[in-house]
Amino acid sequence: MLEDVLFKGIKRPKQRKKKELQQDIKITGEMLPQLESFVDLRTKCVFKSPRLVQKVVIPYILNGKNICVESFTGSGKTLSFVLPLLELGIDRRVDALVLVPSDCLGNQIDKVISEIENNFEICREIPLAPTKGNRIVICKPEDLLNDSKYTLSFTHLIIDEADLMINKNSSGLFKSLSTCIDLQLATVCVFSATMNKEVERILEMFKEITKIYVSNKNSISHRFVFGTKDNIKHLSLRQIIEDGVEAPCLIFVKDVDTGRKLSQIIPNSGSFDGQESVLDNFRLKKIWYLFTTDVLARGVDFINVKSVINYDYPVCKTDFVHRAGRVNRNTTGQKVFTVYTIEDFNKLWYVVDFIKENGCRVEEHIEKIINKSKKSEIKKV
Known part of the structure; x- marks a missing residue:
């Protein structure tokens, strides 16, 4: 195989048998049926079957529920919010704001969206005017507060890698979000691999939020x-x-x-x-x-x-x-x-x-x- 040629000369241990990914899930709040297959969605992606976090999370976003998702790194959190946003955009206007801690992560989300057929405009800067079509705005929190001079009306607010952005030094920054985003009109989805006390305090800003915890039981x-x-x-x-x-x-x-x-x-x-x-x-x-x-x-x-x-x-x-x-x-x-x-x-x-x-x-x-x-x-x- 090509991979064996590429790594020829590297001392490699014997191949181990594949272990099945063992995961556990805990939900505090409203319970919804899981997504069984990507075939159930009209939005088509290249992946064969959803991971556990995607099975659980996608129905909540499709039904307009506020959620906080704590799931281990590499579990598939990005697709769990990208797919339902694109799915919702088939029947109605979706104007979503995705907050990220870095441009690097923003680029990754942009890439995931571009690999799926959709009718969305992707913006990396704060828009100056509302849109009649579907749009996903990807930016950092400080960009939002620096560039926005008026209250923005988004249908969805996604906070990705929340614990990296929300800490003792930045909790005031996120509390200021209410001055430039109408939180009463938006479906709020918070994602991270770990949580902290500051994130928990910020969650109090949002009404009726369901907490979803997905853990990896495989030992490292x-x-x-x-x-x-x-x-x-x-x-x-x-x-x-x-x-x-x-x-x-x-x-x-x-x-x-x-x-x-x-x-x-x-x-x-x-x-x-x-x-x-x-x-x-x-x-x-x-x-x-x-x-x-x-x-x-x-x-x-x-x-x-x-x-x-x-x-x-x-x-x-x-x-x-x-x-x-x-x-x-x-x-x-x-x-x-x-x-x-x-x-x-x-x-x-x-x-x-x-x-x-x-x-x-x-x-x-x-x-x-x-x-x-x-x-x-x-x-x-």
């Missing part, structure tokens, strides 16, 4: 790798790759400059700093190892990622959840590696928490480091 395969100190941990990265990590592989770093420097010493690698061409090369497997910041941990669609390496330690548990989630689009035994140094000892606990929650074994020496760090913190107090 994870390994900690000791990088000693920051100035020499690149040696640990090279060792991981030489030992035969499966490619394509996403490698997360703290900033673009770090990614650029590392891509110069790792063969068949590239660094992402916003160019779509780099993403295309990674998807086509022209690049085996892609260095990126957390901007690619959210929303952007990858169906071929086999491994994730956390070269720079994640700042918080939420960041780790999204990084690790990049391999969830395949269920064939992918692996997540986390490089840690002496400076990271007191931060190991939040990654370990997530690993345990997902049924993955934690190495004994890591447990000892965490216990020792806790004792040191107590002594300081």
Whole structure:
């Protein structure tokens, strides 16, 4: 096969048997029948059958219900709101606003829409006037507040990756939405892989909202790798790759400059700093190892990622959840590696928490480091 030719020379582990994706669902609020098949929709897409989040969510949007959806990274959230919007547009006018945290995610949503036959105008800037036809406006919250000088009447408000946009520093920004959007006229849909207290407070702005939680019960395969100190941990990265990590592989770093420097010493690698061409090369497997910041941990669609390496330690548990989630689009035994140094000892606990929650074994020496760090913190107090 072509893939085998592309990766010839890479030491690859034996092929594992495919595991079925095991998911669980919890709904708080109104219950609606699930969508059984895409055949039930007049809007035609290239996908054969809906994923669980799509089966559950699509009927709520079709019936004009306010929803908050928490579902793991890679579960198919984007299509779960794009498809019903396009479906509704067949019979009536739809003017939807999709709020995203970054232009990169906006581009991804734009691409998903363009791959499905539709009669919608797609705008990446705030419109100056209402439309008589169907329209989807994709923008960042700050663009909306900066550019809109009057109250906009949208039929739908979609907030994607909500926890990335709504936090202690931005909760006031979202409360200001009511000044430029008539929330009483819009169907509100909030999506994210994780939630926080600030998101919960914002949800209080919306009436009769149904909460949908989709969890992934498949355990991840994870390994900690000791990088000693920051100035020499690149040696640990090279060792991981030489030992035969499966490619394509996403490698997360703290900033673009770090990614650029590392891509110069790792063969068949590239660094992402916003160019779509780099993403295309990674998807086509022209690049085996892609260095990126957390901007690619959210929303952007990858169906071929086999491994994730956390070269720079994640700042918080939420960041780790999204990084690790990049391999969830395949269920064939992918692996997540986390490089840690002496400076990271007191931060190991939040990654370990997530690993345990997902049924993955934690190495004994890591447990000892965490216990020792806790004792040191107590002594300081």
